[in-house]
Amino acid sequence: MGAKNILLLNGPNLNLLGTREPQIYGSTTLSDVENAAVAQASSAGAKLSYFQTNHEGVLIDRIHKAREEGVDAIVINPAAFTHQSVALRDALLGVNIPFVEIHVSNVHAREEWRSKSYFSDKAEAVICGLGVFGYKAAIEFCLEHIKVRAKLSTTVSKYYNHKSKINQDKWPQ
Numbered sequence: 001m002g003a004k005n006i007l008l009l010n011g012p013n014l015n016l017l018g019t020r021e022p023q024i025y026g027s028t029t030l031s032d033v034e035n036a037a038v039a040q041a042s043s044a045g046a047k048l049s050y051f052q053t054n055h056e057g058v059l060i061d062r063i064h065k066a067r068e069e070g071v072d073a074i075v076i077n078p079a080a081f082t083h084q085s086v087a088l089r090d091a092l093l094g095v096n097i098p099f100v101e102i103h104v105s106n107v108h109a110r111e112e113w114r115s116k117s118y119f120s121d122k123a124e125a126v127i128c129g130l131g132v133f134g135y136k137a138a139i140e141f142c143l144e145h146i147k148v149r150a151k152l153s154t155t156v157s158k159y160y161n162h163k164s165k166i167n168q169d170k171w172p173q
Helices: 030-041 056-068 079-083 086-095 132-168
Strands: 004-010 048-052 073-077 101-103 125-128
Touching: 004 030, 004 056, 004 132, 030 048, 030 132, 048 132, 056 086, 073 132, 101 132, 125 132
Parallel strands: 004 048, 004 073, 073 101, 101 125
Antiparallel strands: none
8 A cells, every 4th residue: 555645635615714703713813724634644644635525516526536556444514514515525535535524623513403414424423512623633633544444455355355266265266
């Protein structure tokens, strides 16, 4: 397995992180989060790219592109799309890339409608309420998850190669 490749996606209004409702979302900017995420991934020998948009279709297109790029894991803060985007859910499921859903605030401690997510039941993990530290936790989880999947893939491959060799010995050609 080559270098680990993680994609960090942020949905609508997260470009305002650090200035929009700082009492809820804090004062750290999205640029600060992205720079810290790149540094964290790099220190673990991984590549991290990031993308933010306020437009659903553009986010879906970026998810589709992730499969072509060999992305191993996605960290996504779908923001307002969390509660309304079946299309975004379908895009994530369609590319078959494991993903972590993240929210800066504790969506379960806010308005009732915010606790409904179209993604949580399919996510590898859901992180909410940790502030921007949640991004760090999500990336760490992805790095470990990728490592475990690679190890499992190698073990399974060795098992089947060994089993195939045994079966070849048992059956006449």
